Amino acid sequence: xxxxxxxxxxxxxxxxxxxxxxxxxxxxxxxxxxWYRQFPKQSLxxxxxxxxxxxxxYEQGVEKDKxxxxxxSLTLSTLTVTSAxxxxxxxxxxxxxxxxxxxxxxFGSGTQLSVL
Amino acid sequence: KQEVTQIPAALSVPEGENLVLxxxxxxxxxxxxxxxxxxxxxxxxxxxxxxxSQREQTSGRLNASLDKSSGRSTLYxxxxxxxxSATYLCxxxxxxxxxxxxxxxxxxxxxx
Numbered sequence: 001x002x003x004x005x006x007x008x009x010x011x012x013x014x015x016x017x018x019x020x021x022x023x024x025x026x027x028x029x030x031x032x033x034x035w036y037r038q039f040p041k042q043s044l045x046x047x048x049x050x051x052x053x054x055x056x057x058y059e060q061g062v063e064k065d066k067x068x069x070x071x072x073s074l075t076l077s078t079l080t081v082t083s084a085x086x087x088x089x090x091x092x093x094x095x096x097x098x099x100x101x102x103x104x105x106x107f108g109s110g111t112q113l114s115v116l
Numbered sequence: 117k118q119e120v121t122q123i124p125a126a127l128s129v130p131e132g133e134n135l136v137l138x139x140x141x142x143x144x145x146x147x148x149x150x151x152x153x154x155x156x157x158x159x160x161x162x163x164x165x166x167x168x169s170q171r172e173q174t175s176g177r178l179n180a181s182l183d184k185s186s187g188r189s190t191l192y193x194x195x196x197x198x199x200x201s202a203t204y205l206c207x208x209x210x211x212x213x214x215x216x217x218x219x220x221x222x223x224x225x226x227x228x
Contacts (some may be wrong), residue, residue, distance in 0.1 A: 006159070029117045031214075032213065034214060034215060034216075036218075042220065043205065043219060043220040043221055044207075044216075044225045045218075046206070046215065046217070049213075049215060074123045083218040091157070093159055094182050095214065095216075096214075101203070105154075105162075105216070107149075107160040109159035110158060110221075
């Protein structure tokens, strides 16, 4: 099946630094990529939707200046958490979507971000 | 606004038991519903996808049903095994966009 690669799998950083997370579709071109956030013992919450070559669409309550999304190609989307703070510590996961006539959706393995 | 709820939040059963996980959604105008498995600190594995026109899907020991009119889905796991221990998430989408709305999940523990 199709594979979505997400890196890094885990990152620990100091408060105030920026962290970039990559989401790459390895064997298909993704029409759309999605970024989710999951706090401990909670479900996945959609943060933003990104389409190649256009600005990301953010969900209500998600700060676009804090969570920068770049979707430069059909196989790569990046999420940058700028000036990270402890409250940004969470599990971030991407998914890539392609095709029509049914759901073609694949998830990355996630990134655990810990901000000290 | 679509809301997805899963009951129970946690479940512990002895090995070999059959079990049912429940998922409900408030807006019946869904495109499809998916059940996922998530292991601790890991990504999601898609288990079953049910299109809105379908009533159920089966894969091995798993059977998922969908009653769109009542806004409910169930995931039936037969002859549970310790390896089934994980969090099970259901998610719905309103169109073929890939945008999913997730429930809170049911954390299953199967004891040997």
